[in-house]
Amino acid sequence: MADNEKLEQDFNAWNAKVEKANEKYPERKKQFVTGSNASVNRVYTPLDQGDFDYRTQLGLPGEFPYTRGVQPTMYRGRFWTMRQYAGFGTAEESNARYKYLLDQGQTGLSVAFDLPTQIGYDSDHPLSEGEVGKVGVAIDSLADMEVLFDGIPLDKVSTSMTINAPAAVLLAMYIAVAEKQGVSPEALNGTIQNDILKEYIARGTYIFPPSPSMRLITDIFEFCAKQVPSWNTISISGYHIREAGSTAVQEVAFTLADGIAYVQAAIKAGLGVDDFAPRLSFFFNAHNDLFEEIAKFRAARRVWAHLMRDRFGAKNPKSWMLRFHTQTGGSTLTAQQPDNNIIRVTLQALAAVLGGTQSLHTNSRDEALALPTEEAVRIALRTQQVIAYESGSAETVDPLAGSYYIESLTDRIEKEVLTYIKRIDDLGGAVKAIEQGYVQQEIQDSAYAWQMDVEKGERIIVGLNKFQVRENAPKGLLRVDPEVGERQKRKLAALKETRDAASVEKALVSLRNAARGSDNLMAPILDAVRVYATLGEICGVLREEFGEYRPNVMF
Amino acid sequence: MERKIRVLVAKPGLDGHDRGAKVIARALRDAGMEVIYTGLRQTPEQIVSAAIQEDVDVIAMSILSGAHNHLFPRVVELLKEQGVDDVLVFGGGVIPEEDIPFLKSKGVAEVFGPGTPTSKTIDFIKTNLKRTLS
Numbered sequence: 001m002a003d004n005e006k007l008e009q010d011f012n013a014w015n016a017k018v019e020k021a022n023e024k025y026p027e028r029k030k031q032f033v034t035g036s037n038a039s040v041n042r043v044y045t046p047l048d049q050g051d052f053d054y055r056t057q058l059g060l061p062g063e064f065p066y067t068r069g070v071q072p073t074m075y076r077g078r079f080w081t082m083r084q085y086a087g088f089g090t091a092e093e094s095n096a097r098y099k100y101l102l103d104q105g106q107t108g109l110s111v112a113f114d115l116p117t118q119i120g121y122d123s124d125h126p127l128s129e130g131e132v133g134k135v136g137v138a139i140d141s142l143a144d145m146e147v148l149f150d151g152i153p154l155d156k157v158s159t160s161m162t163i164n165a166p167a168a169v170l171l172a173m174y175i176a177v178a179e180k181q182g183v184s185p186e187a188l189n190g191t192i193q194n195d196i197l198k199e200y201i202a203r204g205t206y207i208f209p210p211s212p213s214m215r216l217i218t219d220i221f222e223f224c225a226k227q228v229p230s231w232n233t234i235s236i237s238g239y240h241i242r243e244a245g246s247t248a249v250q251e252v253a254f255t256l257a258d259g260i261a262y263v264q265a266a267i268k269a270g271l272g273v274d275d276f277a278p279r280l281s282f283f284f285n286a287h288n289d290l291f292e293e294i295a296k297f298r299a300a301r302r303v304w305a306h307l308m309r310d311r312f313g314a315k316n317p318k319s320w321m322l323r324f325h326t327q328t329g330g331s332t333l334t335a336q337q338p339d340n341n342i343i344r345v346t347l348q349a350l351a352a353v354l355g356g357t358q359s360l361h362t363n364s365r366d367e368a369l370a371l372p373t374e375e376a377v378r379i380a381l382r383t384q385q386v387i388a389y390e391s392g393s394a395e396t397v398d399p400l401a402g403s404y405y406i407e408s409l410t411d412r413i414e415k416e417v418l419t420y421i422k423r424i425d426d427l428g429g430a431v432k433a434i435e436q437g438y439v440q441q442e443i444q445d446s447a448y449a450w451q452m453d454v455e456k457g458e459r460i461i462v463g464l465n466k467f468q469v470r471e472n473a474p475k476g477l478l479r480v481d482p483e484v485g486e487r488q489k490r491k492l493a494a495l496k497e498t499r500d501a502a503s504v505e506k507a508l509v510s511l512r513n514a515a516r517g518s519d520n521l522m523a524p525i526l527d528a529v530r531v532y533a534t535l536g537e538i539c540g541v542l543r544e545e546f547g548e549y550r551p552n553v554m555f
Numbered sequence: 556m557e558r559k560i561r562v563l564v565a566k567p568g569l570d571g572h573d574r575g576a577k578v579i580a581r582a583l584r585d586a587g588m589e590v591i592y593t594g595l596r597q598t599p600e601q602i603v604s605a606a607i608q609e610d611v612d613v614i615a616m617s618i619l620s621g622a623h624n625h626l627f628p629r630v631v632e633l634l635k636e637q638g639v640d641d642v643l644v645f646g647g648g649v650i651p652e653e654d655i656p657f658l659k660s661k662g663v664a665e666v667f668g669p670g671t672p673t674s675k676t677i678d679f680i681k682t683n684l685k686r687t688l689s
Contacts (some may be wrong), residue, residue, distance in 0.1 A: 115569035130625030204571015
């Protein structure tokens, strides 16, 4: 204490001197803020740490509260999984891109589905017109899934699938493809996103209302706990919340509030917290403010560990650990001078690594313009490899711990996240807060404030509102073959000719009955995909039984 | 006195990225316009019917899925079929520059890419309205 008093005297004297000099040589700005508009001090010292306690606030890597990382040795054991989100056109084209990426040293797959697939429509549905194969691969049935993973041994790779409302169907298809390869469900590694709440908040590919959606999710938790024990049953996502314009604090707060809602739903469905919580995983964004982003990841781990242990009484340390995937920030990329995006992605990827991510997708420089070309994807992957092999960032665990600034940011984010969680609890939890539009409104306010700051020049985006140059239209962008839709329709028609119609009919009836009752839906869905019922047929039955979500539109 | 400009901000297609649409909607409202936002997943038919029902001067569409070449021209076509020729139709989103001439040839008045300031969109509307405000 006496030390701190002395330091405080020194600090005040120093500050007075600096303020005086400031009158003559002012600093660049009156106020300095983080990427999320939080105020930043001139310098950080032990005075900013209050009653800092190393053992309770940081602890050691791999130990509660996991501020320093979920594994004891982190990247000294092995690097994070380098996982590029990819998929477009038909299953054949995407299969070729996956093989290319694996060949280039990528260590896990990440499947992007087209919008009709994500919303549970077959390629021949009227609403699919113009969208088939555009932002991801088109999957109508198990037949497409067999092609997608052709020649890729599913017991050797881990596969992440960005699929939410119809997650149960795509997981069932994955299990069925594995069966055909002779791989049992216990041997499968991977993740389904399966996070419907952030679809209502920010991403938009919802189908069913909250209640049956939560049932589908807890059915998956239960099924996987028994049959696919190494599968990450959900990836609770802040990524899209941030892309929609939230601050770093809001990203963590709303994601963890969604996490709380899933835990509560599963407990309510009769599951034991330690039976499903070890398989929960998370997905965050990484934006440009290096220090704030690093602190964000550290704070998220600490808050979740306390929530799981203290609020939900989880006993298994694996239930306390917040494991997460990171993707660099798509909304930070500029269409202007797109090569500059390589540098942005490097900073963001570094933040993810210094923040202890388990896997990482680095965006490609051309993604403000179109889906990435093969060359752009290779640079993005090489960015991760340079950080891993050349930067020295992976050689020790949590290298920035103890930085007065980093710890101060971590504490602040933790505190503000807890305030938001309390507010959402008071509103009745995440589902209620979303239905009332509270979460969406908070995000929209941040998004609008950001846009106005950029337009007023209070926030500089290099190449966009400063350092502009005259540019020619970019050449050589990736274009999805417009014939994909027709090809996919023909494949679907041929499938419907050749499959056993009676078995399909029978499987869909069983599914309908299960949906009306309370049995776990995974078994009837698996039966239906095995006989080549289509995604649209399966989701169609569930749409009829569950109804569709109607959002509360506002801006 | 001049009446307010009425704008329909619309999200055609299936993509759920409406940060841009909402920011634009709010900026237009702050600029004194009356703004209606359709919400996600609107078919061209729904957009045109909302535009006619709300008697708007402007349809501003946002799309990020790559389906613009299919969906934007369809909206213009349907307006024509309904005998409406005085509504200003434009769009924005992740749209390659090389697609813009095609979209303009189909009657889409302008296409704004990522990074466009809202002030530019506001000016564009004010100077290109097809209807009078008196």
